[in-house]
Structure formats: C-alpha cells, structure tokens
Amino acid sequence: MKRVLVPVIILCTSIIILTISYNYSQDNIKSVFLNLLHPFQKLTSSVYKSSVNLKRAIFSVRQMRSREATLEKELESLSIEIGLLRSLHAENKKLRELLKIKNKYNYQIIFAEIIGGDITGLYDSVIIDKGRKDNIENNMPVTTARGIVGMTQDVGAYSTRVITILNPNCKLGVFVGKSSLRGVMQGKGDYCIIKYISVEENIEIGNKVYTSEGGGIYPEGIEIGKVFRIDKNLHDIFQIVYVLPCVNIRNLDRVAVIKNK
Amino acid sequence: MRLLVWFFLALFSIIFQTSVFDKLEIFGAKPDLLLILIVYANLDKKMYKGLAVALIGGIFADGFSGTIFGIQLICKQVDALITQFLSRRLFVNEKFVKILIIAIVSVADKVVLCSTCILLNQNMNTFLYLVKNTAIIILYNVIASLILFRFFDYIFILGDKIYKTCYMIKKKLQA
Numbered sequence: 001m002k003r004v005l006v007p008v009i010i011l012c013t014s015i016i017i018l019t020i021s022y023n024y025s026q027d028n029i030k031s032v033f034l035n036l037l038h039p040f041q042k043l044t045s046s047v048y049k050s051s052v053n054l055k056r057a058i059f060s061v062r063q064m065r066s067r068e069a070t071l072e073k074e075l076e077s078l079s080i081e082i083g084l085l086r087s088l089h090a091e092n093k094k095l096r097e098l099l100k101i102k103n104k105y106n107y108q109i110i111f112a113e114i115i116g117g118d119i120t121g122l123y124d125s126v127i128i129d130k131g132r133k134d135n136i137e138n139n140m141p142v143t144t145a146r147g148i149v150g151m152t153q154d155v156g157a158y159s160t161r162v163i164t165i166l167n168p169n170c171k172l173g174v175f176v177g178k179s180s181l182r183g184v185m186q187g188k189g190d191y192c193i194i195k196y197i198s199v200e201e202n203i204e205i206g207n208k209v210y211t212s213e214g215g216g217i218y219p220e221g222i223e224i225g226k227v228f229r230i231d232k233n234l235h236d237i238f239q240i241v242y243v244l245p246c247v248n249i250r251n252l253d254r255v256a257v258i259k260n261k
Numbered sequence: 262m263r264l265l266v267w268f269f270l271a272l273f274s275i276i277f278q279t280s281v282f283d284k285l286e287i288f289g290a291k292p293d294l295l296l297i298l299i300v301y302a303n304l305d306k307k308m309y310k311g312l313a314v315a316l317i318g319g320i321f322a323d324g325f326s327g328t329i330f331g332i333q334l335i336c337k338q339v340d341a342l343i344t345q346f347l348s349r350r351l352f353v354n355e356k357f358v359k360i361l362i363i364a365i366v367s368v369a370d371k372v373v374l375c376s377t378c379i380l381l382n383q384n385m386n387t388f389l390y391l392v393k394n395t396a397i398i399i400l401y402n403v404i405a406s407l408i409l410f411r412f413f414d415y416i417f418i419l420g421d422k423i424y425k426t427c428y429m430i431k432k433k434l435q436a
Binding site for chain 1: 272273275276277278279280283284286289293295308309312316319321322324325326327329330331332333334335338339342374377381
C-alpha cells in the first residue's frame with residue numbers, strides 16, 4: 001500500500017506545482033535558479049573554453065600566424081571604414097539638427113558570453129553571463145555581427161536566458177528583401193517560417209529577411225537569414241516562407257544585447 | 262550524508278549538462294546526465310531515495326530549462342518510477358539490463374516531456390523533438406551511462422571511505 005501511495009502523492013504534488021506555475025509568472029523562481037547556479041556555470045564554461053582554446057593554440061600555431069596577418073589587414077581597412085562612418089555620422093547628426101528630426105535610434109550594446117544552453121533541447125534557449133546588474137531587462141534583442149539571435153527572457157542578477165529565433169515561442173515582425181513585404185516570423189526548431197504574406201506577393205528563394213520595427217522589440221533592418229523554400233497554394237490566402245537563419249545559433253560563443261537608450 | 266552526495270551530484274549534473282555537455286552535441290543530441298543519475302539512483306530498488314533524487318533533479322532541471330516550472334519534475338518522477346518498476350522485475354546486475362533500462366527511460370522521458378507540453382498547449386517543437394534524434398540520444402545515453410555508472414560507484418565508495426575515516430577520527434578524539 002505504502003509503495004503505491006508514496007509515488008502517487010509525489011506525482012500529485014508535482015502536478016499541483018505545475019498547475020500553480022502554469023497560472024502564475026515564473027520570472028522570480030527562474031531568476032533565483034539563474035542567480036544560484038551562475039558562478040558554477042561560469043566556472044565550468046570558462047574552464048571548458050580555456051581547455052578548448054589551449055588545445056587549438058597548441059595545434060594551430062602556424063595557422064594563427066597567417067591568420068594574424070590577415071586580421072591585421074582587415075583591422076586596418078575596418079579602422080578606415082569606421083573613420084569614414086564617423087564622419088558620416090557627424091554629418092548625419094548635423095543634418096538632423098538642421099531638419100529638426102529626432103534621432104530614432106539610440107542604442108547601447110552590451111556584449112555577453114554564452115555560458116550555458118537548455119537542458120531539454122526542446123526549448124531553444126541559451127544562457128548569457130550578463131544580467132540585471134548589467135542593465136539587461138526582459139525582451140531585449142540579442143544579436144551577433146552576422147544577424148539576429150533572439151531576445152532576453154528570464155533575467156537574473158548575473159545571467160539571463162535568451163530564447164532564440166528558432167524557438168516557436170519567439171515571434172517577430174520581419175520584412176523580406178527589397179520589396180519590403182512584411183510578415184510574422186516564428187521559429188520551427190531548425191529553421192523559421194514567415195506567415196501572413198499574401199499568395200499574390202512574389203518572393204524568390206535566396207531573398208534576404210530582415211527584422212522590422214513592428215513588434216517594438218527589434219530595431220529595423222537587422223539581417224535574419226535567407227529564404228530557402230516557399231509553400232504556395234493558390235487556394236490559400238497566405239503563403240508560407242521558410243527561412244534559414246544566417247547565424248549558426250547552436251554554435252555561438254559571444255553575442256551582443258541591444259539596449260534602447 | 263548520502264542524500265547530500267546525491268544533492269551535489271544532481272547539481273553538478275545540471276551544471277555540466279548546461280555548460281560542457283552542451284558543446285558535445287552530435288546530430289543535435291547530447292547525453293542526459295541527470296537522467297542517467299536518476300536511473301542509477303533507482304536501480305537499487307530503494308524507493309524513497311530514488312524518488313528523492315528524482316525530486317531534487319527535477320527541481321534543478323525545471324529551474325534551468327525554459328519550460329514551465331513543474332514539467333521536468335513530473336518527467337523525472339516518471340523516469341524514477343519506470344526504473345523502479347523495471348529493476349524489480351529484471352536482474353539489474355547484468356550490464357545489458359542496465360543498458361536496456363537506460364534506453365527505455367530515455368524514450369519514456371521524451372514521450373512524457375512532449376505529452377506534457379502538448380497537454381499544456383506549449384508552443385514547442387514537440388514532434389520534431391520526439392522523432393528527430395531519439396536513436397542517437399539513446400545511443401549517446403547508453404555510452405555515457407557505461408562510463409558514468411562506474412564514476413558514480415567510485416564516488417560513493419570514496420564518500421563511504423571519507424565518512425568512515427571521519428567517524429574513526431571523531432571516536433578517537435572522543436576517547
């Protein structure tokens with residue numbers, strides 16, 4: 001009797017916990033866990049990363065030298081480009097002042113390192129080493145130089161969970177290519193799909209997809225990926241556009257969180 | 262004393278699972294350290310201990326996953342109960358049986374997780390998750406369990422030795 005009763009009680013308790021947390025916000029519970037385990041996770045992650053880097057350094061000294069030379073050249077050209085962009089920025093600022101246009105974009109970039117992933121594999125998310133102490137809040141866009149990664153969700157004091165664009169819970173407004181066709185993109189595990197684009201609109205495979213300002217989270221014009229498949233049925237109102245992200249989300253080391261000042 | 266060792270083993274399983282094992286992904290699959298630990302804890306038919314480890318592990322897993330708090334708790338409890346059920350009916354000292362239990366529990370864990378997500382109307386890749394890498398995950402868990410079971414054995418032998426030494430020292434000091 002006891003053998004049956006104990007598991008039944010424990011299972012019922014688990015179901016009650018699930019029901020309670022389903023109906024209430026879990027931000028506080030999740031952030032407590034993030035805070036508690038942040039130091040351990042940071043330590044293991046940095047030990048793992050340094051061992052991998054050490055192994056790489058030992059086996060690729062020659063490659064690194066040649067890479068250093070190319071990177072130096074790249075750095076030089078980028079410095080020149082930055083100089084030009086600065087002068088353009090200054091000119092832009094002056095013109096805006098003359099025309100009395102308020103600056104729409106005023107962002108602060110917070111760089112973060114990825115220290116963990118999701119344990120289930122079902123929920124596409126990563127944990128970064130920046131949190132509330134670094135002015136990170138919920139629903140902030142997360143990106144890399146190549147393109148958008150996702151947005152912040154559970155914010156702890158020193159670490160934050162980021163849900164990626166591959167997560168079905170992550171929906172964002174996008175536009176496709178130069179035609180600026182707007183739709184809503186949703187994650188599908190290994191790729192994303194764009195809904196609510198009329199079948200009459202002409203989209204081609206290889207078209208680039210960018211973030212749109214519609215959702216109020218992402219700044220406009222950040223690259224997301226490329227169209228690799230289109231499902232068009234003439235009897236339907238909308239077509240489904242399949243997008244492959246340009247960022248390899250499962251293999252990231254560093255990201256940048258964009259904060260709107 | 263032993264429960265404390267289980268607590269820390271569950272904690273370190275989660276830490277390693279989310280940091281180091283996250284990088285050891287093959288075809289989108291990675292070994293489930295916590296599941297292996299729960300199976301290991303439930304193989305010796307001690308129900309309370311097994312369920313307590315599943316409870317601790319489930320709470321940690323829930324805290325660390327992006328899903329609703331409680332889903333992993335149910336999954337891990339079911340894993341523990343399945344292991345208990347199988348270990349009472351099979352001869353668990355055989356390596357093959359242990360492997361079989363790991364494989365069955367790996368599938369059960371996935372099925373329970375996906376069904377709970379569907380029941381709660383969670384917008385997730387449940388079908389993809391269930392079908393995509395099941396075979397690889399089973400294989401990965403089985404290989405990892407062969408190493409980890411030995412490691413856990415070693416940890417408990419070492420723990421017992423330390424406990425006995427401390428006890429002896431305490432007795433000597435009292436004398």
